[in-house]
Amino acid sequence: MNRTIVTLVGKDMVGIIAKVCTYFAENNINILDIAQTTVQDFINMMMIVDTSKTDKSFSQMTEELDKIGDKICCTIKAQHEEIFNMMHRV
Amino acid sequence: MGMIDPYEVLETNNMIERENLDVRTVTMGISLMDCCDPDLDALNMKIYDKIVSTARNLIPVAEEISLEYGIPIVNKRVSITPIGIVGASACRSPEDFVTIAHTLEKAAQKIGINFIGGYSALVAKGMTRSDRMLIDSIPEALGSTERVCASVGVATTKIGINMDAVRLMGDIIKKTAQRTADRDSIGCTKLVVFCNPPDDNPFMAGAFHGVTETDAVINVGVSGPGVVKTAVSRVRDGDFETLCETIKKTSFKVTRVGQLVAKEASRRLGVPFGIVDLSLAPTPAVGDSIAEILQEMGLEMVGAPGTTAALAILNDQVKKGGIMASSYVGGLSGAFIPVSEDSSMAEAVTAGALTLEKLEAMTCVCSVGLDMIAVPGNTAPETLAGIIADEMAIGMINQKTTAVRIIPVIGKDIGDRAEFGGLLGASPIMPVNRFSCGGFVNRGGRIPAPIHSFKN
Numbered sequence: 001m002n003r004t005i006v007t008l009v010g011k012d013m014v015g016i017i018a019k020v021c022t023y024f025a026e027n028n029i030n031i032l033d034i035a036q037t038t039v040q041d042f043i044n045m046m047m048i049v050d051t052s053k054t055d056k057s058f059s060q061m062t063e064e065l066d067k068i069g070d071k072i073c074c075t076i077k078a079q080h081e082e083i084f085n086m087m088h089r090v
Numbered sequence: 091m092g093m094i095d096p097y098e099v100l101e102t103n104n105m106i107e108r109e110n111l112d113v114r115t116v117t118m119g120i121s122l123m124d125c126c127d128p129d130l131d132a133l134n135m136k137i138y139d140k141i142v143s144t145a146r147n148l149i150p151v152a153e154e155i156s157l158e159y160g161i162p163i164v165n166k167r168v169s170i171t172p173i174g175i176v177g178a179s180a181c182r183s184p185e186d187f188v189t190i191a192h193t194l195e196k197a198a199q200k201i202g203i204n205f206i207g208g209y210s211a212l213v214a215k216g217m218t219r220s221d222r223m224l225i226d227s228i229p230e231a232l233g234s235t236e237r238v239c240a241s242v243g244v245a246t247t248k249i250g251i252n253m254d255a256v257r258l259m260g261d262i263i264k265k266t267a268q269r270t271a272d273r274d275s276i277g278c279t280k281l282v283v284f285c286n287p288p289d290d291n292p293f294m295a296g297a298f299h300g301v302t303e304t305d306a307v308i309n310v311g312v313s314g315p316g317v318v319k320t321a322v323s324r325v326r327d328g329d330f331e332t333l334c335e336t337i338k339k340t341s342f343k344v345t346r347v348g349q350l351v352a353k354e355a356s357r358r359l360g361v362p363f364g365i366v367d368l369s370l371a372p373t374p375a376v377g378d379s380i381a382e383i384l385q386e387m388g389l390e391m392v393g394a395p396g397t398t399a400a401l402a403i404l405n406d407q408v409k410k411g412g413i414m415a416s417s418y419v420g421g422l423s424g425a426f427i428p429v430s431e432d433s434s435m436a437e438a439v440t441a442g443a444l445t446l447e448k449l450e451a452m453t454c455v456c457s458v459g460l461d462m463i464a465v466p467g468n469t470a471p472e473t474l475a476g477i478i479a480d481e482m483a484i485g486m487i488n489q490k491t492t493a494v495r496i497i498p499v500i501g502k503d504i505g506d507r508a509e510f511g512g513l514l515g516a517s518p519i520m521p522v523n524r525f526s527c528g529g530f531v532n533r534g535g536r537i538p539a540p541i542h543s544f545k546n
Contacts, residue, residue, distance in 0.1 A: 044096075048094065086349065
């Protein structure tokens with residue numbers, strides 16, 4: 001298991017989550033958990049995904065997520081889970 | 091371990107995106123002891139090869155880590171064994187030492203780093219011929235390079251203060267200023283005079299790879315003044331207990347990121363992890379300032395009465411939070427109070443709130459010392475030596491590191507401004523006490539070690 005946290009922030013519209021999920025499905029990245037809040041028109045989504053089975057390198061994945069983000073007018077950020085564990089768990 | 095909470099993710103990413111949380115430096119320490127050679131050309135070639143082969147992956151690896159964790163790593167740097175020792179076997183003149191400075195510049199350029207530290211001599215008790223030649227070569231070495239950083243250790247608590255070296259450094263700083271007079275005497279921004287210098291400091295300009303260290307090591311400097319400032323602003327009405335707890339918890343989180351990056355860099359580079367340095371290091375960017383933290387604590391301007399106490403709290407709580415967050419803490423580990431590198435500090439000088447004397451008092455309770463202070467270009471070398479002597483005495487008596495990085499800006503005076511550019515920042519020229527200390531600093535010899543150093 002190689003857990004990566006993906007965060008998406010932007011203006012809500014139809015098909016945002018579908019676009020991101022399709023990308024993960026096509027690249028053999030398993031979604032472990034999704035949390036989402038929408039305040040007014042803005043969507044704030046966090047996914048925990050397993051990147052251990054994908055052929056893509058981490059930098060390829062972040063570049064391609066950036067491109068998807070541009071298309072749907074959102075910022076998508078992928079980070080190894082470890083930075084959050086280190087900061088918030090003793 | 092429980093699932094990560096969306097609010098925790100948000101908190102971390104807000105720190106990074108809005109509060110300037112980053113890792114300030116990943117510094118690779120490299121021993122050059124095995125480069126010693128009686129032939130100067132051979133020595134230079136070995137030094138170049140050792141640095142380039144050991145640190146060639148430093149930047150790609152740091153960039154990889156930065157991408158994967160989403161945390162900026164601002165500086166990638168290298169520190170080396172003090173050149174006063176490494177060059178002793180081959181150098182017969184200060185000019186010979188300058189060739190090593192040029193080799194270091196080339197190596198730094200090759201691996202893509204902006205600073206390399208360790209053009210240094212440790213002379214707290216006495217200077218070898220080699221040390222003396224290295225010190226004499228500093229003005230030309232710093233004048234003809236951009237990336238090389240020099241430091242001279244002139245005092246320790248166990249040894250005392252080498253006043254001959256202190257007096258000499260007054261001249262060397264002045265000559266370095268003159269040699270780089272066309273660029274606001276920028277050479278002096280890369281020259282540090284130390285008491286109790288640590289062997290594992292990752293921060294420039296004072297970094298060197300001490301002789302107590304192994305072949306190569308990864309040391310990391312965390313940052314986070316912006317994060318601490320934001321946290322402090324949330325407890326504006328809290329009492330001191332609340333204030334201290336807030337700083338401590340924030341410092342823990344900031345340091346954990348440093349620990350993570352240090353361990354990862356060490357693993358990926360195949361170089362042992364040395365230490366995490368807890369120092370809060372400001373940059374000229376707005377919101378990345380130590381002065382702003384102190385002001386957030388309730389001071390109208392840094393330099394006002396209460397400043398020393400506020401800084402003492404900040405420094406102590408940062409350590410208390412940071413110590414538990416890292417398996418090995420070292421380096422300088424305190425709050426830095428450079429003037430030109432911290433725009434709000436420079437502003438306080440312009441407003442008349444912050445003086446050289448108040449800064450000296452502040453150095454009693456934090457690391458590192460009188461840092462990045464621009465003074466009139468006509469300041470006498472004896473006066474520079476006197477300022478150094480005072481700062482060395484504070485370090486020696488208080489068993490802590492202190493340093494002086496002072497810039498007599500040639501051709502400029504009170505009311506003028508020095509511009510160093512980039513992370514080095516800008517500063518108004520600060521007034522210096524105009525009474526002479528020549529009769530004191532010209533005595534020659536050493537100041538003995540203080541009574542409390544005799545613990546055996």
